[in-house]
Every structure is written in C-alpha cells, then in structure tokens.
Amino acid sequence: MAKQVNAKNTNDTKELDSTVKIIGNPDLWKLVSKVFSDEHQWMKSTKAMNIEGRGVLVQVSTQLGDQVAEALTFIPDAMVEGPFNDKATGTESYRIFGTVKDD
Numbered sequence: 001m002a003k004q005v006n007a008k009n010t011n012d013t014k015e016l017d018s019t020v021k022i023i024g025n026p027d028l029w030k031l032v033s034k035v036f037s038d039e040h041q042w043m044k045s046t047k048a049m050n051i052e053g054r055g056v057l058v059q060v061s062t063q064l065g066d067q068v069a070e071a072l073t074f075i076p077d078a079m080v081e082g083p084f085n086d087k088a089t090g091t092e093s094y095r096i097f098g099t100v101k102d103d
Contacts (some may be wrong), residue, residue: 009027010022010025010026010027028049028050029047029048029049029059030047030048030049030080030082030083030094031045031046031047031094032046032047032048032058032080032093032094032095032096033045033046033093034046041063041064041065042062042063042064042065043061043062043063044060044061044062044063045060045061046058046059046060046061047059047061048080048094048096049080050079050080051074054076055074055075055076055077055078055079056074056075056078056079056080056096057072057073057074058072058073058074058075058096059071059072060072075096075098077098078096078097078098079096079097080094080095080096080097081094081095081096081097082094082095
C-alpha cells in the first residue's frame with residue numbers, strides 16, 4: 001500500500017487507511033504548511049504544537065522517496081493560532097504567532 005500524505009487530521013487518516021492504530025492525541029500537532037507530489041515522491045511539511053504557557057514545538061519534515069529528514073525546535077513565548085481560512089489557498093490553516101517579552 002502506498003503511503004498516504006494527504007491526510008489533514010486523525011479522522012482523515014483513519015478514513016484513508018483502516019489499518020491505522022492511534023494512541024494518544026496526534027491532533028495536538030497542527031499542520032502549518034505542506035507541499036507534496038505523489039508522482040515525484042517528495043513531501044515537505046511544517047507542524048506545530050502548543051506547550052501551554054511556554055511556547056511552541058515546531059517539526060519540519062522533508063521526504064524524497066524513502067529518505068526522510070526531520071528537524072525539531074522550540075520557540076519560546078509563541079503560540080499556534082488558528083484554524084483560519086487561508087485566502088491564498090482556500091484551505092484551513094494554522095500559523096505560529098510570537099510574542100516579545102521585555103527583559
């Protein structure tokens with residue numbers, strides 16, 4: 001079975017593949033952006049998760065064929081905002097909103 005890369009949330013994933021097992025709440029991660037080509041077998045995505053009162057974890061994934069690269073970073077004093085309708089793409093989107101603290 002080919003890997004499904006067009007699922008937006010857990011419900012989409014379960015509908016696309018009935019063999020998927022879920023533990024915990026994977027929807028804590030919000031999809032900020034994603035671009036992919038099934039034909040050319042590549043994908044890039046950015047996901048973010050709020051850490052309440054602390055900031056945001058951001059995960060960037062790049063896949064080319066069977067090769068995958070992942071990066072994870074923490075942005076203090078930020079939050080994931082959304083969902084909102086992205087006028088440029090006509091899709092539901094999230095964004096990372098930062099705040100600056102005076103020291």
